[in-house]
Amino acid sequence: MVRKLTRQNLTVLLSSMLISFLLIAVMLWLTARERQGSAAELAAVQLASNVAAMLVFNDPEAAQRELAVLGENRELSGLALYTAQGELFAGIAKLPTLQWQQQPIPTEPQRRYRGLEIELVVPVMVRDKAEGVLVVRERLHQLMHWFVRGLLIMSALMVVIYLFAARLLIKIQRKALSPLVALSALAEKVASERNFSLRAAVVDNDEIGSLTKRFNELLKRAEIWQTELSTELQQQAARGDELEHLALKDSLTQLPNRHSFGQLLHKMVTDSLNNKTMSALLFIDLDNFKFVNDNFGHDAGDEVLIEVSNRIQAAIRSDDTLCRLGGDEFALLLPKQVTPQLTEQVCKRLLQQISRPIWVKNAQMPVTLSIGVALCPEHSIDSATLLQLADEAMYQAKRAGKNGYQIYGAD
CATH class of the missing domain: 3.30.70.270 (Reverse transcriptase/Diguanylate cyclase domain)
Structure with a gap:
């Protein structure tokens, strides 16, 4: 019994720690990804503001230089600037040109996550009028590298904590459960036989004796509840068909409700x-x-x-x-x-x-x-x-x- 409870408690402890680890990891990744997405979006919005005048005055070379600055500062996998008519206005030679299907230009920046990439579609606004659209795709590989390294450190800490907690749990549990073996045997017998009329013998008036008295009171109440429940189930069985009919049928037309x-x-x-x-x-x-x-x-x-x-x-x-x-x-x-x-x-x-x-x-x-x-x-x-x-x-x-x-x- 002690070994069984120890295994169960260790399993619960391990499961709890794994679930906590997974939740922390997921929350950490989502938070980090969201922060990088926000930073990427802020940089893209700033770039869209910088190239707005270049779109108006048809200066693709200056716009290309602005795009190159963003490409040097961030881990991009694609970048392109389109006019409101869907024509490519500027890009970066060393980066793939992202395609943009001509459609109504959004009035607000749009952000989508595609695996380990963030795709941003940012309108270029001039006096509340969309003059073009900036399409940016940024990689998350550096963020993933940092995240994996953090997970490895967390995993090592979790292993150390688990080993220490398991050792302490086993020691405390063996000491605490040894006086309860006899009472546990009675509980198993009651559970297997469903015989709530059984009672445990009270040997001493210490804490274990008090627990035994409370256990006997619980058995007495369970015996009463079992009798009442049996009576109630018999009454409910007699009304079962009627209740099922009322739950599924309309009372007026007798159609399904x-x-x-x-x-x-x-x-x-x-x-x-x-x-x-x-x-x-x-x-x-x-x-x-x-x-x-x-x-x-x-x-x-x-x-x-x-x-x-x-x-x-x-x-x-x-x-x-x-x-x-x-x-x-x-x-x-x-x-x-x-x-x-x-x-x-x-x-x-x-x-x-x-x-x-x-x-x-x-x-x-x-x-x-x-x-x-x-x-x-x-x-x-x-x-x-x-x-x-x-x-x-x-x-x-x-x-x-x-x-x-x-x-x-x-x-």
Whole structure:
């Protein structure tokens, strides 16, 4: 037992020291890289300010001299100055000319890390107007050399600290655990047999005796808790089906609720990517539902929701799943054998189903559907993004006059 605990404690100590070492190393590298990146960015911004007038007065030779100064002072792997039209204005002969794809010039310096290099894109501004762009790439090899040397020193210190701490831990632990062997044996027996009715014998009234008394009290409480827990688990098992139903189903329509919808949507997207097939999400909003609630009452609104859900379910395939997200919002998942044409047919079929009169309290309910469609993987391979795109498409359908559908991205 003592050896086992010693091995475990030494393992925990080593693991803690390794984790601390790794965290310190990562933080040290990120901090050092960020500081060098900031220094490189500051130097590039200063250079961009210096060559601004040279760009305006078309003096590439002077600009090249300015670039050469930066190249001598920093560890560069590439440097180039371009005009606002994307033409190379100046560079350094001994350094590769960095390519810059002509695009809208950024208004602020941009910094990207590529392995052991920093790439900077700095606008050359003259009176708040971009006259050109400076592209700089700086190597981090010297920084990495310093970092590796620091890691070696830290590693040596960590080894010395660990050996000293392990030796001290073993000595202290053996001395402290020797009186607890008997109590440990009882604890192992209780743990293996799950018999909390066992009790330890109190030999003396010293600290170990006090610990034994507290251990016996703990066993007594555990025995009581075990009895209560067993009773509670039996009661929960009886209510399990009901709780599961409430957690995953909408109480009004008995459709899968928003929580269940999230799981179903994630599964649909995953299956679509794994099987390399197309699937579709239809975001459905009930038009004029607020008017129904305000003028006919919420009980009439509930009847409308039930009728709409029944009609939609009657119009879809057995593999498709209709969910209620809340209020007057529904979501329809089409997981299999989906094409854009099939999706449009489904939308038209749903609109036709709801266009038939819905009578509640001897009055025809003026409700229609607005449907937004997003396809996976065509529009997105992320569940949350797919839902957002379908929601945006639904609002496009509403703005187009309601009682219609809109596939995301389609005109």
